[in-house]
Amino acid sequence: MKKIKTEEELSNAIRENDIVVAKFGADWCGPCKVLEENIEQIEKENADTAEFLEIDVDDADEGFVDKYYLRGLPVSYFFKEGEKAYVVEGLMTKEQILERIAILKFVEDINMLKRE
Secondary structure (H helix, E strand, O other): OEEOOOHHHHHHHHHHOOEEEEEEEOOOOHHHHHHHHHHHHHHHHOOOOOEEEEEEOOOOOHHHHHHHOOOOOOEEEEEEOOEEEEEEEOOOOHHHHHHHHHHHHHOOOHHHHOOO
16 A cells, blocks of 8 residues: 555546545554555455555645545545545445445446435
């Protein structure tokens, strides 16, 4: 999982990759470590599934964190073709992550995922 610290790095990854999963967490956050392990397993088993990014809220640019950080950690953002598709607060299992990625690969228009 690639570690990033700036919004520019996130923007570049979103522009360069079809699907991006960005995990906001911290070293002191237990659920963040479990989520990191789940993502690392996915990367080992399915290297081409998505671009996975890690943002440590204690090390990243403050304005960047303020823009994306919600109430609790971890927070995972899923992007497809430059657009935000999902935001998930809390721990996700490996299966839940893979399910969201599979949906993003299948859906051509992410607006279909958005509720009115």
